[in-house]
Every structure is written in C-alpha cells, then in structure tokens.
Amino acid sequence: xxxxxxxxxxxxxxxxxxxxxxxxxxxxxxxxxxxxxxxxxxxxxxxxxxxxxxxxxxxxxxxxxxxxxxxxxxxxxxxxxxxxxxxxxxxxxxxxxxxxxxxxxxxxxxxxxxxxxxxxxxxxxxxxxxxxxxxxxxxxxxxxxxxxxxxxxxxxxxxxxxxxxxxxxxxxxxxxxxxxxxxxxxxxxxxxxx
Numbered sequence: 001x002x003x004x005x006x007x008x009x010x011x012x013x014x015x016x017x018x019x020x021x022x023x024x025x026x027x028x029x030x031x032x033x034x035x036x037x038x039x040x041x042x043x044x045x046x047x048x049x050x051x052x053x054x055x056x057x058x059x060x061x062x063x064x065x066x067x068x069x070x071x072x073x074x075x076x077x078x079x080x081x082x083x084x085x086x087x088x089x090x091x092x093x094x095x096x097x098x099x100x101x102x103x104x105x106x107x108x109x110x111x112x113x114x115x116x117x118x119x120x121x122x123x124x125x126x127x128x129x130x131x132x133x134x135x136x137x138x139x140x141x142x143x144x145x146x147x148x149x150x151x152x153x154x155x156x157x158x159x160x161x162x163x164x165x166x167x168x169x170x171x172x173x174x175x176x177x178x179x180x181x182x183x184x185x186x187x188x189x190x191x192x193x194x
Contacts, residue, residue, distance in 0.1 A: 063170070064173070065166075065169045065170050065172070065173030065174075066155065066157050066166065066169070067154055067155055068136065068152065068153070068154050068155070068156050069154075070151065070152050070154050072115070073102075073103070073115070074097075074100075074101075074102035074103070074115055074116055074152060075102070075103050075104075075105060075113050075114050075115045075116070076097050076102055076103070076104045076105070076114065076115070076116050076117070076118060077104070077105050077106075077107070077110075077111065077114045077116075077117045077118075077126050077130070078090060078093060078094075078104070078106075078117070078118050078119075079117050079118070079119045079120070079121070079124040079125075079126040079127050080119055080120030080121040080124055080127075081093070081118075081120050086120060089120070089140065092143075093118055093140060093143050096143040096144070096146065096147040097143070099147060100146055100147065100150075100151065100152060102116075102152075109125075110125065110126055110129035110130075110133075112133070114126075114130065114135060115135055115136065116130075116135065116136040116137075116138060116142075117130040117135060117136070117137045117138070118138055118139070118140060118142065118143060119137050119138070119139065119161045120139075120140065122137075122161060122162055127161070130165075131162075131164055131165055131168050131181070132168065132180060132181040132182060133172070133180065134168050134169045134171065134172025134173070134179065134180070135169075136156060136160070136165065136169070137160065137161045137162070137165045138156055138159045138160060138161060139159050139160075139161055141158075141159045142156050142159035145159070168181060
C-alpha cells in the first residue's frame, strides 16, 4: 500500500541521512530520495556541492581548495580544441580569456605555469598532466559564465570536467607536492642496446 511505501521511504531516508552524518560529521545536510533522484535541501546561508556518483558532499567554506583566488593570475591551456571543427569554439574561448585578462600558453606539451585547462574531452595529455598537478580542468561553460559575469568565477566547481579534478586538488592543497598523483612512485625503463 501507499502507507507501507511511505514508511519504507522514511526508513531508507533515515538510513541515508545516518550514513552521511557518520561519513561527514558536522555538515548540515538533508538529502531526500524522490523519483529516483537526489534532491538537496540545504541551508541557504551555506554553499554546498554534491560531487559524483558516490555523492560526496563538500562544504566550500570548509574546503578552500574548491575556490579559485580571483587575485591570482590565470594562465590557460586548451585541450581537445586542436581539430579544425573546433576552431570557432577555440577562438571564442581565446576571446573570453583575453577579455577577462587571462593569458594562454599554446603549446602541445604541458607547461607548469598553467593554472587552468579548458577541456573538450578528457583523454588528452594536458588534461592528465593538469589533474596530476592539482590544477583546474574545466569545461567551456566556465569561460562563458565568467564572460557573462565580467569577472572570473571564484567557485568553478560546477564546471569541473571530472570528479578526479576535485580529489587531486584536495590532495595538493592538503599535502603539497606529496599530494601529486605520482609522488613516491618508482619507474623502471627496460631498454636494450642497439
């Protein structure tokens, strides 16, 4: 019956809230399950963000690695816009960067001065290098929204290309270089003499 279903939903909702409270103590979160989708009901005075399939809940005020300092210079690299079909989009993005006072490094290789990568797809060397270095990897939407606003967006998490970007930014923020994806790894190159 409908009453039994409602009771089952309430029990499930209570278990879900208990899970979040145990995993993320101190966060004021109420997450309800309705029609197969999660809906947020969070205090308006706080800024929250739910990331990814695992529903990790971040509170921006407690997670400064999710913010982008507007005073720091923005150095961009573009990734995935190299093909001729993407030239118009690439030119549009370059125009936004110039309009907002950022700079662009147009190089096929990774440059450590890059602070942001605007990506059209994830399977590119610059994207992987940026993720490993804890830099922002964002979609074109970040540029469009910043241009509309007339200034850089300080909380670009909504335009992150993949959740792994946030995880690696957190590691870099908390551990510095030791938080890098390849820190402490050892590699062996097997080579034969000609």
